[in-house]
Amino acid sequence: MNFDKEKVLYIDFQDPKFIFRDIMEEDVQSFIEVNAIDYLVFDHYSHNYFEYLPTVKQLIIISSTDYLYGESFETLKLPLLDYEEFFSFQKRGTEKQIFNQFLKQGTLPQLAIQSTPKEQLFLNFIRSHFSTSEQKLLTVLAYFNGATVTTFQLYTHAKERYKISKDLIYKQIKDFEEKNIITFIHHVESPKQKKLLFFDFALAKYLSLSQHFPKQFETMVALSLLKHNVPFKTFGLNTYITNVNNLILPAPFETEESFWKKAHNKFIIYKKQKVKKVFVITVASNFEFRIENIVFEALPFYEWVVINDENLA
Secondary structure (H helix, E strand, O other), X not given: OOOOHHHEEEEEOOXXXXXXXXXXXXXXXXXXXXXXXXXXXXXOOOOOOOOOOOOOOEEEEEOOOOOOOOOOOOOOOOOOOOHHHXXXXXXXXXXXXXXXXHXXXXXXXXXXXXXXXXXXXXXXXXHHHOOHHHHHHHHHHHHOOOOEOOHHHHHHHHHOOOOOOHHHXXXXXXXXXXXXXXXXXXXXXXXXXXXXXXXXXHHHHHHOOOOOHHHHHHHHHHHHHHHOOOOEEEXXXXXXXXOOOEEEEEOOOOOHHHHHHHHHHHHHHHHHOOOOEEEEEEOOOOEEEEEOOEEEEEEEHHHHHHHOOOOOO
């Protein structure tokens, strides 16, 4: 869609010019009418900042939190990049090379299109989007990425490292959940057990020494399930089970011989859980076998995502 720039008004609510000056509804509405504005864009808008929204042909509100404005508004969520989207930005390289780059760069769009060192982009991203207190909490959350943890345990870990009140950290964690910065995944058999999932596997590694490759790979698989809106829960330490009983097992360096033994050892557990198929997600390995009525298929992450794009559940 092409817009006449003279018909567009863009207002950034984080513009430093407005730090000591409120934006008034009356001023915005007057500007719209005097200048025949058709398209109004509110960026970094805090819901309920205005008592009433201006009247205009089309209003676009950009915010990090959800808010129901009524049937006249269409909500569009813009998640971070998944592997397929990251791949589409790359102009050269084999699939394996691009996959390795995705592992290192992560899901932030800036890293897919810029040559700036990722460490600098990560630092800029954190400083521009989070307060000092929130930045400290991010390091705590990154440390526990992929772990079964409670909010109280997060608070205990945090207060041993910096000064923070219980009320504030609980509020920040709730806010981060609402913004999808973290997600808690429930265990299929123990709903009270929740695994913490950080929103970007590469950023988690940047923020914490605890994020070794297997944990990073496991997070990448889980985030892919979230991105494709596949309902799932945790099953064991590092396995996920979907709502149609497909098992997703991140195992980057698994071999067929090794997994054959593991599959037989756990077959009774899988059968009890009524598992239909087990996907073993690897870095490069492919193999497939069947035990009774359960199919076990191993394939590289980049194949699993693309081939099963419509059948991940």
